[in-house]
Amino acid sequence: DVKVTQSSRYLVKRTGEKVFLECVQDMDHENMFWYRQDPGLGLRLIYFSYDVKMKEKGDIPEGYSVSREKKERFSLILESASTNQTSMYLCASSYRDRETQYFGPGTRLLVL
Amino acid sequence: AQRVTQPEKLLSVFKGAPVELKCNYSYSGSPELFWYVQYSRQRLQLLLRHISRESIKGFTADLNKGETSFHLKKPFAQEEDSAMYYCALRSGSARQLTFGSGTQLTV
Numbered sequence: 001d002v003k004v005t006q007s008s009r010y011l012v013k014r015t016g017e018k019v020f021l022e023c024v025q026d027m028d029h030e031n032m033f034w035y036r037q038d039p040g041l042g043l044r045l046i047y048f049s050y051d052v053k054m055k056e057k058g059d060i061p062e063g064y065s066v067s068r069e070k071k072e073r074f075s076l077i078l079e080s081a082s083t084n085q086t087s088m089y090l091c092a093s094s095y096r097d098r099e100t101q102y103f104g105p106g107t108r109l110l111v112l
Numbered sequence: 113a114q115r116v117t118q119p120e121k122l123l124s125v126f127k128g129a130p131v132e133l134k135c136n137y138s139y140s141g142s143p144e145l146f147w148y149v150q151y152s153r154q155r156l157q158l159l160l161r162h163i164s165r166e167s168i169k170g171f172t173a174d175l176n177k178g179e180t181s182f183h184l185k186k187p188f189a190q191e192e193d194s195a196m197y198y199c200a201l202r203s204g205s206a207r208q209l210t211f212g213s214g215t216q217l218t219v
Contacts, residue, residue, distance in 0.1 A: 004155075031207050033208065035211075040121060040213055041213055042118075042198060042211045042212050042213035042214045043156075043198065043200075043211040043214075044211070045208050045209070045210075048207060048208055050207055056208075058208065059210075090156065092156075094207075100158045100161075101158070101209065102157075103155045103156040103157065104155060105155050106155065
């Protein structure tokens with residue numbers, strides 16, 4: 001059974017703080033993705049990675065960066081958190097390019 | 113660029129009634145279409161994909177390339193179908209998905 005875990009379910013940060021969101025998958029998946037989920041906007045892709053140290057921008061990468069030093073771990077970094085980054089963040093992974101994406105439980109981030 | 117439109121944010125139906133969740137897309141090539149579902153307090157999960165041509169939990173969806181639609185249908189809605197439903201598209205050889213804005217179904 002595929003397991004995608006995210007380091008926190010809830011986070012509260014202050015404007016300007018550096019924020020790290022961690023995602024780990026245990027099924028040797030090649031691809032990993034970070035989305036944000038907002039009411040009325042659905043899921044929007046921030047960044048994805050198709051291999052260790054490889055990354056590609058999604059639709060809304062501004063204000064975010066990512067890191068993938070190990071195959072199983074994909075980190076989302078908010079360099080200087082802002083209130084408009086308050087959202088639910090979902091991580092996903094897939095085995096190969098055209099395979100099903102499996103999602104983590106999400107991290108609800110509140111930036112004050 | 114590809115786009116997925118789900119025109120209904122909210123949809124309420126009575127138990128036992130038919131349900132149709134609409135999904136339209138814009139993409140000039142041959143897309144791959146999906147429906148993902150998120151039940152309350154659960155993670156987002158795949159419901160079905162058009163290439164599988166299968167029925168999952170009584171739901172079916174047919175890709176209509178002429179109308180660029182991939183509507184999700186179920187003849188008799190159940191209370192346990194209440195959830196948020198997202199339509200998604202993969203274009204060409206892309207790794208990533210493009211999601212619609214979602215429809216909250218209440219039965």
